[in-house]
Amino acid sequence: MMxxxxxxxxxxxxxxxxxxxxTSSYALDRFGKVITIQTEAYDTEDVFYGDYVHLSYxxxxxxxxxxxASDDVKxxxxxxxxxxxxxQGIYHLKAASDREMSAxxxxxxxxxxxxxxxxEQVHHIDLGLDRYHAHYEQQGEIESSQERMLVSIALSPWGQKKIVEVENVQVEP
Known part of the structure; x- marks a missing residue:
């Protein structure tokens, strides 16, 4: 019985x-805040992941x-x-720290x-949003772009994030 x-x-x-x-992905779409940030894209192909667009923010x-941040960040x-x-509503980095910040x-x-x-004392971080699986029609357009792009990202109150859309547009540097 036990x-x-x-x-x-x-x-x-x-x-x-x-x-x-x-349901967490659907909840992110419903309750998440969508922001737009700038990125650059380059073409990449991987045997394990197939065709995708790699984003560099x-x-x-x-x-x-x-x-x-403190000096001992690992x-x-x-x-x-x-x-x-x-x-224009495009989000830009204001600060980065190893201590929690309030918005x-x-x-x-x-x-x-x-x-x-x-x-050069520049710190490099990873936002964790570097792969975007575009629709077949959109892949070639995004991958061949040498311009900066706008990426819409949904952010949940519980810390989850995902790419919603990638736009191939001309933006000021």
Whole structure:
């Protein structure tokens, strides 16, 4: 009798976890805040992932005047990145730190991972939004672009994030 109860609890737990995984993406679309940031794209092809667009964000390079972390930040450590919108509604990096930050008014905080600091004292981070599986018709247009692009990202209150749309548009540098 006890084995049966443990088995039923294990099965129920797996079903709950699967339902959470499926509904979390839909909940992100419904309850998430959508922001737009600038990026550049380049063509890449991978045997394991197939055709996709690899995105490289301008905000993934943090200059020293925007860096407010301690000196002992390690590679792959969680970093908090504060974004603020400009007049056109495009979000730009305002600050990055290893300590939690609070967002004011229209600002948002995104969790990222620290990569390294180069010889010019520029810190490199990873927002975790670097692969975008575009529709077949859109892939060639995005991959052949040498211009900056606008990426719409949905952010949930619980920290989940995903790319909603990539636009191939001319923006000011």
């Amino acid at each position: 084995r049966r109860r443990v088995f039923l609890i294990a099965v129920a737990l797996q079903v709950v976890i699967l339902l959470f995984m499926v 301008l905000a993934e390079t943090v200059r020293s005047e925007n860096w407010f 590679s792959n450590q969680q970093i908090y990145v504060l974004f603020t919108p400009d007049e 004011e008014s229209d600002d948002v905080v995104i969790m990222a991972r620290y990569r390294y600091q180069d010889e």
